[in-house]
Amino acid sequence: MTRTLAAAACRLCGSEQASQLSAVLRDGMEREVAQRPYRCASCDFVFLHPAMTDGEATAFYEGAFRRRYHGEGYDLHAFHEGRRDEAHRRRCALRAEGLLSGRALEVGCATGAFLQAVAPEVASCRGVEPDTAQREFARSRGLRVASDLGELGSSAFDLVAAFHVLEHVSDPVGFLADLGDRLAPDGALVVEVPNVDDALLTLYPTPEAVRFAFHPAHQSYFSAATLEAAARRAGLLPRVVGLQRYGLGNHLHWLARREPGGQGWLHDVISAETERSFTGDLVTAMACDTLWMVARRAP
Ligand SMILES: [Zn+2]
Numbered sequence: 001m002t003r004t005l006a007a008a009a010c011r012l013c014g015s016e017q018a019s020q021l022s023a024v025l026r027d028g029m030e031r032e033v034a035q036r037p038y039r040c041a042s043c044d045f046v047f048l049h050p051a052m053t054d055g056e057a058t059a060f061y062e063g064a065f066r067r068r069y070h071g072e073g074y075d076l077h078a079f080h081e082g083r084r085d086e087a088h089r090r091r092c093a094l095r096a097e098g099l100l101s102g103r104a105l106e107v108g109c110a111t112g113a114f115l116q117a118v119a120p121e122v123a124s125c126r127g128v129e130p131d132t133a134q135r136e137f138a139r140s141r142g143l144r145v146a147s148d149l150g151e152l153g154s155s156a157f158d159l160v161a162a163f164h165v166l167e168h169v170s171d172p173v174g175f176l177a178d179l180g181d182r183l184a185p186d187g188a189l190v191v192e193v194p195n196v197d198d199a200l201l202t203l204y205p206t207p208e209a210v211r212f213a214f215h216p217a218h219q220s221y222f223s224a225a226t227l228e229a230a231a232r233r234a235g236l237l238p239r240v241v242g243l244q245r246y247g248l249g250n251h252l253h254w255l256a257r258r259e260p261g262g263q264g265w266l267h268d269v270i271s272a273e274t275e276r277s278f279t280g281d282l283v284t285a286m287a288c289d290t291l292w293m294v295a296r297r298a299p
Contacts, residue, residue: 102158
């Protein structure tokens with residue numbers, strides 16, 4: 001049912017008409033926050049409403065979010081090691097696109113796994129990470145990491161990357177414009193986000209997968225169309241492609257067991273050929289789990 005929200009509810013087009021998609025959030029977080037997911041009736045953008053103020057966001061990340069997801073004194077080294085496979089995949093993708101050579105900046109670099117992976121191949125690399133513990137970990141590995149974009153002065157970059165960051169911000173167009181402002185004239189902005197058109201939410205949705213998809217730390221949920229629209233509104237020329245990070249076993253696990261954690265399930269039954277065919281079909285249908293955007297500044 002479409003209903004009227006508070007003024008300018010859609011952070012992409014400003015429409016006040018939207019439909020609520022779910023009454024629940026991941027891990028019962030609907031008990032911690034007032035936000036619920038909505039789909040804009042005008043542009044299809046999916047977002048949490050009402051938007052958190054900066055103060056509410058800080059209180060959430062330092063309170064309920066930290067208690068639930070990081071605990072006290074979580075193992076940063078294990079966290080860092082767990083991100084190395086994704087860092088390798090992203091380095092290979094960027095190398096294939098010829099984007100690894102000049103000055104690189106990663107916004108939301110966490111402990112620096114990606115920066116470490118690409119450092120030997122770029123002229124220079126910088127990071128931005130607001131989380132103090134993760135930033136200090138990255139610095140302890142010799143990486144140059146600032147706490148926010150403002151600390152970088154007027155530096156421009158040939159590559160600006162933000163992997164699974166854009167979905168966390170409540171003003172995606174403003175954030176993309178800020179990243180675009182950091183690009184050298186021929187520079188490329190590379191953004192990776194989850195795809196809201198994921199088959200687990202569209203082709204064979206279960207209540208459990210839908211609950212899992214909506215997370216209070218994720219303010220924005222993009223399809224290829226809404227990601228491109230956000231980039232254009234930010235003065236960028238985007239190209240968006242799909243990719244599939246989770247395999248057939250994970251999807252069968254969702255359908256059979258109704259819970260996450262099935263990556264690699266049935267690996268002794270599902271052949272590599274079947275896996276490639278399945279994930280390739282999801283990408284072709286754009287029902288894959290991840291979107292990869294390369295954007296340049298509009299002339
Ligand atoms: Zn809209």
